[in-house]
Amino acid sequence: MEYSRGRFLQPHTHPSILPTISPEKARKFIDQNEAELHFLLLAIYISMGDSKETRFAFGQNWADFLKGISEERILDAENSLKSMLAREELKGLQILDIGSGSGLFSLAAHRLGAQITSFDYDKDSVACTQKIKEQFAPDSNWQIEEGSVLDQAYLEKFQQFDVVYSWGVLHHTGSMWQAIMNAADKVKPRGQFFIAIYNKHWTSIIWKGIKWFYNTSPSFVKSTMNQVFTLIIFLWLLVSTGRNPLKLERGMDFKHDVIDWIGGYPYEYASIDELDQFLAKRGFKRTNLKKPYGWTGCNELVYTLVPQK
Ligand SMILES: C[S@@+](CC[C@H](N)C(=O)[O-])C[C@H]1O[C@@H](n2cnc3c(N)ncnc32)[C@H](O)[C@@H]1O
Numbered sequence: 001m002e003y004s005r006g007r008f009l010q011p012h013t014h015p016s017i018l019p020t021i022s023p024e025k026a027r028k029f030i031d032q033n034e035a036e037l038h039f040l041l042l043a044i045y046i047s048m049g050d051s052k053e054t055r056f057a058f059g060q061n062w063a064d065f066l067k068g069i070s071e072e073r074i075l076d077a078e079n080s081l082k083s084m085l086a087r088e089e090l091k092g093l094q095i096l097d098i099g100s101g102s103g104l105f106s107l108a109a110h111r112l113g114a115q116i117t118s119f120d121y122d123k124d125s126v127a128c129t130q131k132i133k134e135q136f137a138p139d140s141n142w143q144i145e146e147g148s149v150l151d152q153a154y155l156e157k158f159q160q161f162d163v164v165y166s167w168g169v170l171h172h173t174g175s176m177w178q179a180i181m182n183a184a185d186k187v188k189p190r191g192q193f194f195i196a197i198y199n200k201h202w203t204s205i206i207w208k209g210i211k212w213f214y215n216t217s218p219s220f221v222k223s224t225m226n227q228v229f230t231l232i233i234f235l236w237l238l239v240s241t242g243r244n245p246l247k248l249e250r251g252m253d254f255k256h257d258v259i260d261w262i263g264g265y266p267y268e269y270a271s272i273d274e275l276d277q278f279l280a281k282r283g284f285k286r287t288n289l290k291k292p293y294g295w296t297g298c299n300e301l302v303y304t305l306v307p308q309k
Helices: 023-032 034-047 058-066 071-085 104-111 123-136 176-184 204-215 219-241 254-263 272-280
Strands: 094-098 115-120 143-146 161-167 187-198 284-290 298-305
Touching (some): 023 034, 034 204, 058 123, 058 254, 071 104, 071 187, 071 284, 094 104, 104 115, 104 123, 104 161, 161 176, 176 187, 176 272, 204 254, 219 254, 272 284, 272 298
Parallel strands (some): 094 161, 161 187
Antiparallel strands (some): 187 298
């Protein structure tokens, strides 16, 4: 750096030599170097001691969420199922809820008349699903288990289902495409496959770094991040959508969704085209789509398994 003579040494800061980073340039750079950036992130993780599994404690967040469960939220969850599956009721249908989390959607499907089987990898999420069942449907034959969608031996015991529902789950397994394939295998011919997967955007890799940092940080850093991101995301959603960010759909709540957004790790993502192509090869045709409000939110997609002639 050059310095000018004067009373004090002043660095020359000629505007033309200052780096100008526009979002467009950043997007192009990330698009062109995506593989290298993933490699770099991986190298950073390993060098900082990320050889052990880094996972977000989903179940703890769901346990807190359940404290605010209400009839209104259950109805919102029911409406989300009805509108995406394009059905007024689910009577007589067998539904598999993979990664049931709070259990809210299993409960909603049960109330709409379906026979439910739910499982989740996280013990605390399983406990949440059991709790919501005890509270709202104690006498039902809704089946709840602990299991992983990546465990093929575990999945073998299940027959195929009329509807396989896995909302916001398969991208958190650490092996998204394998998880999608395993879940899709459990759909009956003419059955529906309802998934939600984080949208691929040039900022996705930045979220990946944020989520990893969150999960490897001590609790005081996590709570600071919770507060800072709550404010940023609130303002961002308010300005970009013109809607009240506190009024979420699907019976969710803003506070717990923000924690899930900054913490949800492992984290992968896919574009709508990538998902359509992957599933078309396995006989699925997309019948419904709901895009997220933000760039990197979840695309909600419903596919039907078209029987082979
Ligand atoms: C973001 S939550 C979504 C919960 C619920 N589906 C909903 O829509 O509210 C993701 C859930 O996926 C579960 N999960 C993560 N990996 C899994 C795996 N390999 N098998 C089954 N569930 C898994 C997590 O424990 C968590 O409860």
